[in-house]
Amino acid sequence: MVGFFCQAREFDKEYSEVRFFFSSRKSSEVIDGSLDESVNFLGRRMYIVASSNGFLLIVVDLENQRAYYVCNPVTRQHLTVPVTRASSISRAAVGFLCKVDDPEKDVIYFTIVRYALPWSDEPLIMSMVKIESFSSETNAWTTINLKLDVPLRMWYVNRIQSKPVGVIDGVFCWIDHSETIFYYDSVNRCFWDLELPLEMMIGGDTWFLGISDGALYYALCDKAEITVWCLESNIRSRDAVWVQEICCEFNRCTPKLLSWFRSFWL
Template sequence: MNITNINELPYVLLGEIISRLACYKLIFQCKCVSKRWCTFISEPYFIGRFLRVQIDKQIPTMATLINIRGEELHDRMSSLSSSMRLTQLLKRLVSFHGFKVEPIVVATYNDLVLCCAPLNNQSNYYICNPYTMQWVALPPPPTQFPVTAKVVGIICDTPYYNYYKEDAGKRQIIQLNADYKCKVIRLLSSYEYPKNYKCKVEIFSSETGEWSETVIISPKPWYHIYSSIAHNGVLYHLCQSTDSRTCLAGLDPFMIMNKITNSTTGNGVDHYKCCHVEMDTTVVGGFSGDYCVVSERSLRISYFDWDTFSVYVWDLKEAEEEECHAEVVIEGTGKLCWKHTGVFSLDRDIAPDESSVSVFELIAIDPNNDDILYLNINGDLVMSNIQTRKWSVLVRESQIIDSHFFQLQLPLWPTPIPKLPQHANGGGTSS
């Protein structure tokens, strides 16, 4: 075979060469070489081949933290400039849709970002991917201004790709889920049902391209919701009930949709019952969700207590002991409960002069290491390891410290934005 031009290489050989590039960003640049290359690189065969090479190299999947403006907590967390690309994408949304204000981040799932604009009525939602610079606009939700959502979440039924081992662990099997389904859920205020502990929810389905409305039931009413994270197919909300107990409420949007589809009319409606796992806070006095942060990686809650200058840690585990408080999370699964993992004292040299400390906040758990915490001390961003007690000031007078940060995955291969029925002939936009 006499080949003088790389464009003449057979697909199999071309795939073996390109798939060995260091990351997908370099591969995406190869799409510009020719239409043939662009088409080939977009095919499932090549994507699977590239992922297999990355997994064989044991390339880890990392994550970073972003605030509502799409700014990264600090630039040491990643080397892929995810924050810069996301802020660029938000500016494109402003230009493309003619917004007067820049959209904000309201939820994330893996490497997908849910944005909304404007903030005051949350009527325009967009699912974006900062790595591909693509987005898709969702239709307006049923309930708009002046009612705003208590919390908004996004979740998919399966990751875009997953892998498993076959033949006694000798071969990696890559599975692409190009037709994954995505749900966006809005929890609205429950003021209409204060005694029945019911909450009105709106769910958008990428499968139908439409919003649905329903009511869910909670064992206890929620007074305040601090954050929302997706874990193992369930959306969890760290919240505080009206009796001031901190809990984790979990719901499965896909099961809710099944109940909507299969429910009867009239008084026989079978409302979805969300789980409600309360925390055993007897180990610390004065516990408040205002001082908690949650790790999406392992569903860990860390709480800082000023009196003892210590961090109290709980992990959500499967209930194995009868005395462990637990609730069924979703039908067909086991029971979960909070288990107190331990108490970790911080080095008091972090704040040697307590009288001069006006702000001391626990703001985030590192998405790649649950032992690393980030704190806001008088506006300085401080990193502390609860196991080693080592700490360091990352940024003096940080301008991006916020009350909440979202976890954003740095994938081996980016997730394409979901395909909506109304955009079957082309929707969204990309760079």
């Protein structure tokens, strides 16, 4: 890993600058110059909403996500994703999967998945979820309305984090503030949520979900300490089994733990 991008999400600020941090001094020698400005290819403010395999998914309007761009920050090349004009989704949680089959040919295939976030002053009980997805192979958007086997609760849009985490075996994952993980299985076309165990939610003030080496990790942090759990059960299992991997002070973190922590950030 050469490094990672970071862009704060603060509702009291209209825009936060994009910053790139190299993972080591050696990594900084691989890239010529800073990558901070590599996402500003349109000459205006941009927002990173997801990342996958070194590629970034970017929007101009964070509040009304209709036009997306896929960007390679190293080569500073980008392409424009067709806008879905028939969309009724304005506020969305977004997932992004990018595959590079042949790095020598610089050919990529990517999928964008998003679902509608509720507009309400209170959390809503949802019995149906609208899913929109885009495939670079078909160059088209598709929409499906999934009727849920078990209704789930979604929070008011201004409280939800809905950070895109990544994809494991076709299953997209998001986290909703600190207690619930949402899953969308793009293979079997089903959507569900799972609440985290109580011991994974107390004692910290920030939380992160990330994927490393094909496994799902959850980190709970306070000002001085970080605790990390790994999902031991199958990603599609409704009976999630979490195993605590480590608990330590930040100044005693191992390089592997720091790499996990970095992967949680965009």
